Amino acid sequence: MSNATLYYTTTSCGASNFIAAHRAGILGSKLEAHQADIGSHKVLTGPKAGSDFYAINPKGNVPTIVLADGAVLNENAATLQWIADNAVTPVGAANGTSERYLLQSKLSWISSELHGTVGGLFNPTISAEVRDFVVAKSYQKLQFLNDVELADGRKFFVGSGFTVADSYLYIVLSWSPYINLDLTKFPKVEAYFKSIAELDFVKEAHAAMAKASPSA
Ligand SMILES: N[C@@H](CCC(=O)N[C@@H](CS)C(=O)NCC(=O)O)C(=O)O
Incomplete structure (x- = not known):
């Protein structure tokens, strides 16, 4: 099974997911991270560089996390909690508390x-x-x-x-x-x-x- 992939930009709310994933210790292991340009709707880095970002996320916005099973997650409240749930170094309290x-x-x-x-x-x-x-x-x-x-x-x-x-x-x-x-x-x-x-x-x-x- 492949890893999940985060699409982000360096200054937008997508960057908060990169920072959280970096702190969580999951970048390059559970989560790959690639940049997208939300103006031109192009993927900028990684294996899909140059491709249409709308084809990955029809909303065209970041953060986007494509999970290993192909599910496309949006919305910081959801993507950041996925990061928290997959963290090695905790970045959020346990579920149910x-x-x-x-x-x-x-x-x-x-x-x-x-x-x-x-x-x-x-x-x-x-x-x-x-x-x-x-x-x-x-x-x-x-x-x-x-x-x-x-x-x-x-x-x-x-x-x-x-x-x-x-x-x-x-x-x-x-x-x-x-x-x-x-x-x-x-x-x-x-x-x-x-x-x-x-x-x-x-x-x-x-x-x-x-x-x-x-x-x-
Ligand atoms: N409702 C979304 C908003 C996400 C959002 O506004 N992303 C901005 C960057 S901060 C974006 O990608 N804008 C480009 C666009 O919507 O085309 C959330 O809470 O995560």
């Missing part, structure tokens, strides 16, 4: 509330009025993160160690400078982001993604 349900809940919040809101700011065609609305909504979510979720200065989003929720939240927060969101308004969120960015395995994962890029 309260902490795992908490993890699922936070992954869904990042995806549907935070990512789903700030993602709109990448669209260069939105009007100033719509942009103001989306920025206000985004700041509402970040305020909640600051004042409730991370209020106690915790280093990790769920539990006492790094989980897939951290790789996802970290990547979504990393977009702030590109979409003109000012994280300095949210000191707890900014401190959390900086501390995740400083983790050795996060830096290693970024270096590995850069090295794997066709332009490297």
Whole structure:
């Protein structure tokens, strides 16, 4: 049976899956990782380089994990939990525990509330009025993160160690400078982001993604 394959880009939410899989210790063993270009819909690296990404994932988005049995997984809440369930180094609590349900809940919040809101700011065609609305909504979510979720200065989003929720939240927060969101308004969120960015395995994962890029 072949391994599962992750398709990702180096800066999108797909990168959170690469970081999580790197930390989990499954890259090159249970999971191959290849880059895709979501603009041109082409696979960039690996045995399918040059082929149409829509043929692999009709949604055309990342993350995509093609499982060994051919099933095509999308959506960070699902792909990241597949990584957690296949991890050598834990990146999430065991299935069936309260902490795992908490993890699922936070992954869904990042995806549907935070990512789903700030993602709109990448669209260069939105009007100033719509942009103001989306920025206000985004700041509402970040305020909640600051004042409730991370209020106690915790280093990790769920539990006492790094989980897939951290790789996802970290990547979504990393977009702030590109979409003109000012994280300095949210000191707890900014401190959390900086501390995740400083983790050795996060830096290693970024270096590995850069090295794997066709332009490297
Ligand atoms: N609902 C999906 C969203 C995934 C998503 O927005 N992926 C972006 C990159 S961050 C993408 O591939 N966009 C390109 C496209 O949708 O064509 C999830 O929660 O995982």
